[in-house]
Amino acid sequence: MDDTAVLARFDAQLREHLSPAERSGPVVRVTRELGGWDGVVWSDLTEETADAAIAAQVAHFTGLGRGFEWKTYAHDGPADLGERLRRAGFRAGTPETLMVAETATLSTEAALPPGITLHRATDEAGVRLMMRAHAAAFGTDPAALGAMVRAQLAASPELVDVLVALAGEDGEPVCAARMERYPGTDFAGLWGGGTAPGWRGRGIYRALVAARARIAAAHGVRHLQVDASEDSRPILRRLGFKAIGTTTPYRYGDGDGLDG
Structure with missing residues (x-):
């Protein structure tokens, strides 16, 4: 896998031209309505444009009465983007590693430990099961995640x-874990996967x-x-x-993001 080429496609397909999203000057943002x-x-920012762009996004989301997240990557410019965000009142979360694999190289044999079964969530009852698993794994309020997944299941x-x-x-x-597939791109995103403490280390993840x-392969991802x-x-x-970057x-403002 050509890491540089894959990262460039990731930036183009899942960030700059993400659908559904909206462009605001040198910034692309997502809202719950989308x-x-x-x-x-x-974002495509320089030392000269960064502070104004940050202020514009703060004004936009606070005007809606909402907190929001700015998802940065290590290769984003300018080099001090994180520090500029902190000066503007943002709180840094935990860094994560951007990892990518070619679907064709991955095992699709889901070997579950004894006593575990898989349920595919497609309705409100399934969303509630997902939220309970999320709360058990992360210890955080799953309300925002539940609202987002309900909207996704309703729309697509x-x-x-x-x-x-x-x-x-x-x-x-x-x-609980989910996969989001993005038509017209080379990628699908894997999210969640946190396991309740008493069940960790058994191969569920x-x-x-x-x-x-297996689902991704069937859809040609x-x-x-x-x-x-x-x-x-x-x-x-x-x-x-493979690790190809960090985010x-x-x-x-208020809220703690989605924890996957």
Whole structure:
């Protein structure tokens, strides 16, 4: 895999020309009305234009009465973009590793541990299971994530795949993960995958990666992309993903983002 070429396609297809999104001068942003969350996904800034562009986005989202996220990548300009965002009142989140794999090279055998079954969430009951798994894994309020996934399932159910790992006869949700497919691009994004503490280390995360890789392969997706945490990065590396960059979220106003 040519890392430089893949990163360039990622920037072009999933950031600068992301659909649905809207352009605001040198910035591309997503809003909840477009089926996403409120945030900036791409920018083309210089030392001369950065501060004004940041101020314009702050004015836009605060005018809507919302906090928002500015999703930065290590190769974004200017070099001090993160510091400029902090000076403007943003809070830096935890950096993650941008990892990509060629779908054709990945295992698609979802070997689940004993007592675990997979449920595909397509309705409100499934979204609630996903939210319970998210809360158990991350310890954060899943309301914003639930609202976003509901909107995605309502608008384009054929493009989002939500899987929930259920434990035992009672079907306790212990892990949830989703895949978003982007028509006209080479990529699908893998999101979530956090596992409840008592169920970690049993291969559930790996199984959910394989299950989504199988779906991606069936749809002809060329590359899978993950924003990997420190916990998931070594697992993904063993599965065949390569690190091609880093990403750091900067949050302005209320809310803590989506935690995947």
